[in-house]
Amino acid sequence: MDRFAELKAFCLVASNGGFSAAARQLNVATSSVTRLVDALEARIGAPLLNRSTRSITLTDSGRGYFEQATQILAALDEADDAASGRDAEPTGVLRITAPVTLANRYIAPLLPQLAQKYPKLELDMRLSDAMVNMVDEAIDVAIRIGNPERQPNLIARKLAGHKRYICASPDYLAKHGTPGTPDELANHNCLLFSYGAGRASWRLRNADLATEVEVRGSISVNNAEMLRQAAVGGLGMVMLAAWLIQADLDSGRLVAVLSDYQVNPGEMDVGIYAVYPANRRGATKIQVFTDMLAVALEGSSGPEAETKPAPHW
Template structure:
């Protein structure tokens, strides 16, 4: 049996806490993953996993073996990257996670060009507005919107800036009035994006030099983890939303949404945010990562429309 397949299956089970999620990532049946891990444990002569009906955890021996197995698989990836780099080829499987709406608008149009430029590249695209765990989900590249966060062993390549707009439909504003100051938002129905963490407020900063932040514990009747659904709710007059400028630019031009509090910059958290491609530092030589990220950066260098 393929020893590297055993290592891969074992590491995915350990990272995800179960055979079924590991099987989904590998695209095989859970029974196949079980056979691979059973064969590995038989070969090394000890149990590496504690199995229960609720979760799979590492044994003491398994914890030590897991660290070594991860290092081996990382070295294998580096060897593949180095070999591909010598021939200038981008090929193999590339797992990418990215936000849903952004991917639909800006990654989907690139798929044909990516296939033409790099016919040997296999793209496994995982769309979610939740922040993925790159290790647990075996993600090679994560496209993220937010503040640049220095993380050990990760490279964050800035692809473009990112701004958000507070906006509402003319119908909503006619019924409820137009907020003239940040504090007025507290009296409105604010449509909230669910970030998967305990963050419900909005932060606004006047564009005047030296201005501080205004933290607003806004509330509303709708919380969603998808920006396109927030946009549709705002268009239907449900409430006031804070949305990416590239998503609502056409709506603002058409007048179906109206920008609010134009003298303020708005974000849920940090003000200095952007769009980033995140990948492991030891994969900086990967031709597959370079091919995908370079094409996306090339596209985003043009105005986001």
């Protein structure tokens, strides 16, 4: 039996979570896909899928096999594109995952431009503030905030910095005062990004002092845009990234406090990254999307952000 057909059928079943969806993509009967996957498992001598009436999931062996198989299929596609000259224009599906607020703020405005410039490119976006598994979801490129863990099979391209501010609305500061030292934050209602509730610690440093302050607040939520709106509405102090609030700072809707202090010091190479499989480094559709997003993010880290070349690892 055709090993390539087995690989493709298995990867489509794994990425779509079912045999029927894979069969529709291949335009064959579901029974044909089942036979291909059964033959693959028999040849390998190990189960790759956990099958139940409700779901299809990868076994431990299947997870590793799926990761390598998708890389093999992607490499073959890229080789075909390069040989035929199709790599000059991005085509096919680009599967993207990104945080919800960042995607709404910076990726959504790019959609008309992408559609006009690259009409053969299809976007499949999975927006989530949780960490999406790139293998399980067959993701081509993940937009991540922070400092992604180094992995030998992944490339991380830094698109922008992630400078953070502590700020509040002018009305809040007029009513409650402006903190002059980090310790005074403990006396304010602090709006918290959290999966729990009630308290958190904010770390700051200036030339003479590094401090960590336990803060409390009336609102705890795991969505940055909601925190931004609460702060603009005068409900408290907030710590947010420049890419989200720079326009509010420029317009005066929010005012930065403790400007002599660095917020969350010691975070090396923290930023907004595009993460994608190492074997897809030269993929045209990944390149054009990440290039366009990098341009959109220019200046998003605030006027004081460092302007260093965006590194890869």
